[in-house]
Structures are given as C-alpha cells and as structure tokens.
Amino acid sequence: MITKLTRRAALASFAAFGLAANVATMSIAAGHGMTFTMATAGSETDARSVALADVFAPMVAGFAEYKPGYNGTLFAQGTELDAIARGNLTMSITSAQELAQFFPEFSIFATGYVHQDAAHQVRVFNDALMDPFKKKVEDELGVKLLSVMYLGRRHVNLRFPRSEKNIMTPADLAGVNLRMPGTDAWQFLGKALGASPTPLAFTEVYTALSTGAVDGQDNPLPTVVDKKFYEVTKQIALTSHLVDLNYIAFSKETWDGLTPEQQLTVQRAADASASYGRLKQLDMENNLADFIRSQGVEIYTPDLAAFRNHVQAQYVGSDAAASWPDGVLDRINALGN
Ligand code: KDO
Numbered sequence: 001m002i003t004k005l006t007r008r009a010a011l012a013s014f015a016a017f018g019l020a021a022n023v024a025t026m027s028i029a030a031g032h033g034m035t036f037t038m039a040t041a042g043s044e045t046d047a048r049s050v051a052l053a054d055v056f057a058p059m060v061a062g063f064a065e066y067k068p069g070y071n072g073t074l075f076a077q078g079t080e081l082d083a084i085a086r087g088n089l090t091m092s093i094t095s096a097q098e099l100a101q102f103f104p105e106f107s108i109f110a111t112g113y114v115h116q117d118a119a120h121q122v123r124v125f126n127d128a129l130m131d132p133f134k135k136k137v138e139d140e141l142g143v144k145l146l147s148v149m150y151l152g153r154r155h156v157n158l159r160f161p162r163s164e165k166n167i168m169t170p171a172d173l174a175g176v177n178l179r180m181p182g183t184d185a186w187q188f189l190g191k192a193l194g195a196s197p198t199p200l201a202f203t204e205v206y207t208a209l210s211t212g213a214v215d216g217q218d219n220p221l222p223t224v225v226d227k228k229f230y231e232v233t234k235q236i237a238l239t240s241h242l243v244d245l246n247y248i249a250f251s252k253e254t255w256d257g258l259t260p261e262q263q264l265t266v267q268r269a270a271d272a273s274a275s276y277g278r279l280k281q282l283d284m285e286n287n288l289a290d291f292i293r294s295q296g297v298e299i300y301t302p303d304l305a306a307f308r309n310h311v312q313a314q315y316v317g318s319d320a321a322a323s324w325p326d327g328v329l330d331r332i333n334a335l336g337n
Contacts (some may be wrong), residue, residue, distance in 0.1 A: 059227070078181070091248065113308045149277055155221070160235065161234040171206055179198050235298045
C-alpha cells in the first residue's frame with residue numbers, strides 16, 4: 001500500500017523532473033523499439049489483461065512492444081501510479097480508489113451504488129464532467145486516463161456456509177472480517193456495508209481465505225472464477241454494492257513523446273481493448289453463476305434496498321463526500337438509466 005509520504009514524494013518528483021524525463025522520452029519515441037510496460041495485480045487470464053494483450057498490443061505493435069507484468073510481479077498493487085509518475089512504468093489498469101489516494105475527489109467514482117451498469121460507466125467517463133478530473137491527474141501526476149474498463153458487480157463472498165451466516169442486511173455483516181483492497185476508499189466501503197474490513201493485497205486473498213485469516217472478500221463473479229475463490233468460500237450474497245471500473249492509465253511522458261498518429265493509435269487501441277474486455281466480462285458475469293454453484297457455493301440475493309440505503313447513508317456527510325465537487329454526483333446520476 002502506498003503511504004501519504006510516498007504519494008507526496010511522487011507528486012514532487014514528477015513536478016521537479018518532469019521536464020528532464022520528457023526530453024529523454026522524446027528521444028526514445030523518435031527512434032525505434034519503444035516498450036510499453038504494463039503492471040497489474042490481475043492475472044494473465046483476467047478479461048482486462050486478455051483485452052490489452054489481444055487488442056491493444058497488436059494495434060500499437062507498429063511502433064511499440066507491449067510488455068505486461070501480471071499478479072503484481074512488476075509493481076505491487078497500489079504502487080503502479082507512483083511508478084508511472086516516476087517514469088518507471090508506462091501503463092497500468094488503475095482504479096478510482098487508487099486515484100483517490102492522490103486526489104480524494106475520485107472517491108465519488110468508488111462510492112457504493114453510484115454507477116448503475118457498464119454503459120453508465122462509459123457515459124460518465126466520456127462526459128465533460130470527467131474533464132477536470134482527467135486534467136488534474138495529467139497535470140499533477142503525469143498520468144493520462146485513456147479509457148474506462150469494466151470489472152463488474154462486486155458481491156460479498158464468504159467462507160461460511162449460509163446455514164452459519166445468512167447475509168440479508170448490513171447488520172448480518174457485523175463482525176465479519178471482510179478483505180477489501182488496501183486504500184481508504186475501499187475500507188470506507190467495507191465499513192459502509194456493515195463489515196469489519198481488513199486491507200490485503202489482491203495476490204494474498206486466496207491464501208487468506210483458505211487459512212481463515214479473513215472471513216471473506218468482495219469481487220465480481222468473473223474474478224471469483226479466475227482466482228478460484230470458489231474453492232475456499234461457501235456463499236456469495238449478490239450485494240452488487242459497486243459496479244466496479246478501472247482506467248487504462250498511461251504515462252504522459254511517453255504520450256508526449258509520441259507522434260500525433262501514434263497518439264491516435266494508442267487512444268484507439270485503449271478504447272478498442274476496453275470495449276472488447278467489457279463485452280467479455282459482461283458475458284462471463286451473466287453466465288458464471290451455475291458453474292460457481294456447481295462448485296458448492298450458494299448464491300443468493302439479499303435485501304438490496306437495505307444495503308443500498310445503509311451504504312448511501314454512510315457517505316452522506318462523510319469526509320469522502322466533502323471532497324466531491326459540487327453538482328458532480330447529480331450529473332453522474334443524470335447519466336444513469
Ligand atoms: C481487488 O483487489 O479486489 C481488485 O478487484 C480491485 C480492483 O480495483 C483491481 O485493482 C483488481 O483487484 C485487480 O486488477 C485484480 O483483478
């Protein structure tokens with residue numbers, strides 16, 4: 001997890017050395033053999049990883065080699081934005097929660113029950129309301145947010161069988177040690193759900209579930225299958241508490257060193273891979289429940305109104321909500337169905 005000190009240091013070093021680094025990148029871009037390194041905590045078989053490897057990589061192959069690092073092997077989860085800002089990484093699949101570590105107002109996109117579905121995420125990302133958010137990340141961190149990727153509806157997934165714990169309302173999660181990713185926005189959401197959240201890196205989740213170090217985790221169904229969480233859990237309450245997204249984050253240094261044609265190609269490649277990954281993920285999300293059930297995991301729908309009301313009430317008057325620019329939540333809601 002990145003510390004506040006690290007984040008400040010990253011911002012300062014980007015401001016101080018941005019110009020020098022930019023000159024270095026431009027000379028690389030003018031020549032040949034550019035490499036776009038990409039870091040993610042996700043696996044090679046994750047739909048977003050597949051989309052970048054199968055769609056993005058071939059589209060930029062005329063001028064850049066795409067080099068992905070999966071499972072947090074290049075950079076640990078949560079440190080990728082720092083790495084891009086420092087010029088050590090070209091791209092990552094980042095989250096609003098990670099961006100909120102630098103720019104608290106991004107917590108609005110990480111808030112429970114705000115985005116309604118994948119199409120809503122796309123409308124929000126492409127709307128003018130996003131422009132000041134994107135500009136700030138670009139100007140102050142040196143990171144361009146190229147496109148929005150769909151991760152999916154996050155649900156509560158526990159080790160206990162339903163006969164031991166039946167999660168119908170937030171009160172039923174009292175005392176449940178729920179693994180959530182390690183940033184403030186995630187921990188806030190875990191508490192808002194009624195659970196006792198524990199921060200843990202994505203790559204540690206399977207082991208923590210199998211040893212009982214945590215009682216559960218939250219992720220969309222495709223992730224439950226991709227990471228085989230069904231082997232070490234017994235139930236999924238379909239809370240849909242977050243229609244989760246990621247952004248394709250790209251180094252502004254590298255971007256500025258590209259020709260206008262190359263920039264267009266990179267942008268198109270990012271959009272095309274995001275669309276491809278979204279369709280794949282939606283398809284899996286809609287078709288994996290039977291498989292998961294066949295592995296002995298109960299899947300059921302809790303009292304969604306109780307969860308939605310409770311989660312939304314926690315954000316009202318919170319520090320997170322205080323950072324949201326006036327009117328943005330209304331604009332996001334207006335872009336919904
Ligand atoms: C996770 O750690 O649970 C999470 O799903 C959070 C997301 O923001 C994203 O970073 C994702 O992990 C990784 O890409 C691995 O799928």
